[in-house]
Amino acid sequence: MSSTPFPTGPIRSCRGRTVAVVGDDIDTDRIIPARFLKCVSFEGLAAGAFADDRAELAGRHPFDRPEHQGAVLLVVNRNFGCGSSREHAPQALMRWGIRAVIGESFSEIFFGNCLAMGIPCLGLGHDEAKALQAFVAAHPEQELELDLEALELRASGGEAGAAGGEAPFWTLQLAEGPHRMLVSGQWDGTGQLVAHDSELRTTAGRLPYLAGFPA
Amino acid sequence: MSAGTLYDKVWELHKVAQLPGGSTQLFIGLHLIHEVTSPQAFAALSDLGLGVRHPERTVATVDHIVPTTSQARPFADPLAEEMLSTLERNCSEHGITLHGLGSGRQGIVHVIAPELGLTQPGMTVACGDSHTSTHGAFGAIAFGIGTSQVRDVLASQSLAMNKLKVRRILVNGSLANGVAAKDLILHVIRVLGVKGGVGYAYEFAGPAIAALSMEERMTLCNMAIEGGARCGYVNPDTTTFAYLQGRPHAPCGEAWERAVAWWSSLTSGPEAVFDDEVLFDAGTIAPTVTWGITPGQGIGIDEMVPTPEQLDPEERPIAQEAYRYMDLQPGSPIAGVPVDVCFIGSCTNGRLSDLRAAAAVARGRQVAAGLKAFVVPGSEQVAAAAEAEGLDAIFRSAGFEWREPGCSMCLAMNPDRLEGRQISASSSNRNFKGRQGSASGRTLLMSPAMVAAAAIAGHVTDVRTLLDTPSTPSSR
Numbered sequence: 001m002s003s004t005p006f007p008t009g010p011i012r013s014c015r016g017r018t019v020a021v022v023g024d025d026i027d028t029d030r031i032i033p034a035r036f037l038k039c040v041s042f043e044g045l046a047a048g049a050f051a052d053d054r055a056e057l058a059g060r061h062p063f064d065r066p067e068h069q070g071a072v073l074l075v076v077n078r079n080f081g082c083g084s085s086r087e088h089a090p091q092a093l094m095r096w097g098i099r100a101v102i103g104e105s106f107s108e109i110f111f112g113n114c115l116a117m118g119i120p121c122l123g124l125g126h127d128e129a130k131a132l133q134a135f136v137a138a139h140p141e142q143e144l145e146l147d148l149e150a151l152e153l154r155a156s157g158g159e160a161g162a163a164g165g166e167a168p169f170w171t172l173q174l175a176e177g178p179h180r181m182l183v184s185g186q187w188d189g190t191g192q193l194v195a196h197d198s199e200l201r202t203t204a205g206r207l208p209y210l211a212g213f214p215a
Numbered sequence: 216m217s218a219g220t221l222y223d224k225v226w227e228l229h230k231v232a233q234l235p236g237g238s239t240q241l242f243i244g245l246h247l248i249h250e251v252t253s254p255q256a257f258a259a260l261s262d263l264g265l266g267v268r269h270p271e272r273t274v275a276t277v278d279h280i281v282p283t284t285s286q287a288r289p290f291a292d293p294l295a296e297e298m299l300s301t302l303e304r305n306c307s308e309h310g311i312t313l314h315g316l317g318s319g320r321q322g323i324v325h326v327i328a329p330e331l332g333l334t335q336p337g338m339t340v341a342c343g344d345s346h347t348s349t350h351g352a353f354g355a356i357a358f359g360i361g362t363s364q365v366r367d368v369l370a371s372q373s374l375a376m377n378k379l380k381v382r383r384i385l386v387n388g389s390l391a392n393g394v395a396a397k398d399l400i401l402h403v404i405r406v407l408g409v410k411g412g413v414g415y416a417y418e419f420a421g422p423a424i425a426a427l428s429m430e431e432r433m434t435l436c437n438m439a440i441e442g443g444a445r446c447g448y449v450n451p452d453t454t455t456f457a458y459l460q461g462r463p464h465a466p467c468g469e470a471w472e473r474a475v476a477w478w479s480s481l482t483s484g485p486e487a488v489f490d491d492e493v494l495f496d497a498g499t500i501a502p503t504v505t506w507g508i509t510p511g512q513g514i515g516i517d518e519m520v521p522t523p524e525q526l527d528p529e530e531r532p533i534a535q536e537a538y539r540y541m542d543l544q545p546g547s548p549i550a551g552v553p554v555d556v557c558f559i560g561s562c563t564n565g566r567l568s569d570l571r572a573a574a575a576v577a578r579g580r581q582v583a584a585g586l587k588a589f590v591v592p593g594s595e596q597v598a599a600a601a602e603a604e605g606l607d608a609i610f611r612s613a614g615f616e617w618r619e620p621g622c623s624m625c626l627a628m629n630p631d632r633l634e635g636r637q638i639s640a641s642s643s644n645r646n647f648k649g650r651q652g653s654a655s656g657r658t659l660l661m662s663p664a665m666v667a668a669a670a671i672a673g674h675v676t677d678v679r680t681l682l683d684t685p686s687t688p689s690s691r
């Protein structure tokens with residue numbers, strides 16, 4: 001479990017070990033089974049991360065393997081986080097230690113939940129994702145460096161040489177809006193929304209259902 | 216880019232501001248909350264020193280954690296009790312209406328808002344629950360949100376959103392006898408895939424959709440999210456207006472006429488432009504059952520579990536996982552697969568017409584020996600209406616249990632759950648691994664009438680064979 005503080009302010013980079021969870025359509029019921037949702041606070045959710053998959057694999061799940069302890073980057077495949085809107089899923093991942101998720105694609109609600117917590121979800125192509133997962137499997141202790149401003153992921157120093165010559169390097173995708181929000185630190189948007197109260201009143205004023213459909 | 220669709224019109228009307236990140240601040244007309252995804256949002260709100268901006272546009276109920284046997288307080292499960300009492304405290308502190316147990320209006324959030332007339336055409340609806348897409352049945356733009364966004368809506372009655380593309384799902388023809396809206400949506404997801412709708416709102420249109428009742432449209436839109444589409448909707452029409460008229464929160468008197476005029480003005484016109492369009496023929500759809508671990512893994516009742524060769528190469532890894540987990544053989548028929556538990560309920564299929572369809576199958580028949588079958592009405596109003604017409608008695612005498620309203624074994628946060636490797640026939644919406652409360656439990660999704668048929672037969676079976684041969688005509 002992580003000692004890294006939860007995200008605050010601008011998110012520009014992230015460095016550390018990586019853990020890969022392989023498979024398409026990994027739903028939020030698998031990321032955190034419903035029984036862990038019986039709580040009124042997100043504290044303590046780390047234990048629920050992938051709980052049933054981990055139990056089934058009896059210690060062989062990536063989240064249990066010693067070489068991935070302390071990982072801050074998670075690599076996944078397609079449609080990660082589909083299903084339920086439960087923010088408990090990214091909360092469980094964050095509380096386990098994850099600070100960024102890199103994958104082929106994400107469900108929209110999961111992506112939005114992560115964004116609201118300052119956890120970037122970054123895209124990369126199918127073959128690149130496979131290559132990255134293979135790299136992580138081969139070099140589990142290698143620290144990777146995520147440069148969120150440049151949208152690049154690279155293995156630098158340490159074992160990178162052992163990976164053979166050139167340090168591996170991946171280009172990542174992130175839509176412009178969320179990218180700007182994260183690097184500028186404006187991802188925690190409640191303040192911005194509250195600040196537009198007069199605009200909010202204007203909008204409310206043109207919605208007839210708010211006034212009982214006046215003549 | 217879409218233009219002139221209901222989605223575009225409602226989006227434009229609800230715009231508040233452009234946000235620095237590039238997204239749009241959107242006014243939320245109706246905010247629904249429940250006990251699972253709201254406590255942390257209220258806590259965050261008080262950390263920020265903020266109040267609820269529009270408590271009168273926020274409505275609460277309790278559904279996910281409530282027991283369906285005895286609902287006496289305090290609940291036997293102290294965690295469930297703590298969640299409900301936290302919701303009660305938050306609602307009373309902030310002046311939010313809570314439709315609590317025994318109020319006559321409690322139930323699954325996506326069942327009660329429509330039946331109270333809270334959900335109306337042209338609204339934006341948000342709820343910390345992915346099946347908020349249900350409310351699109353009324354021509355509302357309705358989507359599920361996470362807890363941070365629940366906090367945002369509480370604080371500002373608005374959300375930062377990015378506009379979706381719009382895909383029209385045009386359904387021609389008409390559904391055959393014994394084929395339900397559930398079969399239609401399972402078929403659509405089977406064809407378009409569970410990722411097919413990512414980035415889209417689904418507009419369901421065409422003669423087959425126009426012919427659906429409001430409850431059927433809710434079933435359809437409910438599962439848009441299972442196809443990856445964050446919202447699905449149907450343009451409002453006379454069916455919509457007839458459903459709404461006279462409901463507690465619906466406009467009345469002269470306001471009613473003005474409301475109908477406004478609602479009608481929002482529909483996608485003939486000039487509407489869609490980003491994409493897909494055609495279906497309703498007449499070709501059979502009762503559909505899932506065999507795997509995603510809602511896209513569905514097949515017609517007469518079909519075989521697909522072999523890897525029959526599947527797109529990209530679908531094969533998850534199919535392999537599904538064969539193993541479900542213990543079903545590729546190439547084997549789905550009909551005849553024995554089931555242990557039959558569950559009729561949920562926000563997909565826990566409404567009065569669903570219970571009627573299931574009761575029509577159960578009437579005068581008996582649940583197979585050794586099988587557990589239970590019916591959980593979607594709300595207190597549904598329960599009362601069903602009891603008033605004797606559906607509870609039909610179910611009970613057939614050997615089904617008749618329970619109190621709630622989400623129940625749709626996600627098994629209450630005591631209703633599968634045990635071990637049990638396999639269920641379920642009218643709910645998700646067949647994910649472990650969804651129904653056992654880490655190795657298995658789920659076959661199908662329509663409520665098909666669940667009732669499975670309960671009678673003891674295995675998956677084509678409900679149409681039971682509809683053709685009424686068992687005891689005198690039992691009515």
Ligand code: SF4
Pocket residue numbers: 278279323324325344346561562563621622625626643644
């Ligand atoms: S019935 Fe199931 S899907 Fe619907 S709100 Fe409840 S738990 Fe969610």
